[in-house]
Amino acid sequence: MILVIGGIASGKRSYVVSLGYGEAQMGCALYDGKPVLCGLEEILRDGALDASAIEDVRSRAVVTCCEVGMGVVPMDASERAWRERVGRTCSSLAADADMVVRMVCGIPQTIKG
Numbered sequence: 001m002i003l004v005i006g007g008i009a010s011g012k013r014s015y016v017v018s019l020g021y022g023e024a025q026m027g028c029a030l031y032d033g034k035p036v037l038c039g040l041e042e043i044l045r046d047g048a049l050d051a052s053a054i055e056d057v058r059s060r061a062v063v064t065c066c067e068v069g070m071g072v073v074p075m076d077a078s079e080r081a082w083r084e085r086v087g088r089t090c091s092s093l094a095a096d097a098d099m100v101v102r103m104v105c106g107i108p109q110t111i112k113g
Helices: 012-018 041-044 050-060 077-096
Strands: 002-006 062-066 097-106 107-112
Touching: 002 012, 002 041, 012 062, 012 097, 041 062, 041 077, 050 077, 062 077
Parallel strands: 002 062, 002 097
Antiparallel strands: 097 107
16 A cells, blocks of 8 residues: 655645546545545544454555644644544554655655655
8 A cells, every 4th residue: 555645735636646546546435445545534533443444444555644733733622633543543554554655745755665
């Protein structure tokens, strides 16, 4: 699996397209059967993923996730918990990923693989 992280509008989708994946191959939901999972951070809004959902994420060829843990820490406890879920989930996925790419201003930085 390739994990692609970066801020909003940092070029994640364009990078995935450059890898040969088209828009039709990009899903934004669990269990949709598409090779690319876009927007993992939004899936984590409702809570942590169970084991089956984590396996679905790990089975994807590419997973994209916005970096949400940088910047001002929210005052709202649920927003802080969400940010922590995203960070911990990405850390776990990165440990098992074949490649981790961080997008900055449309430039891919390979940080693993």
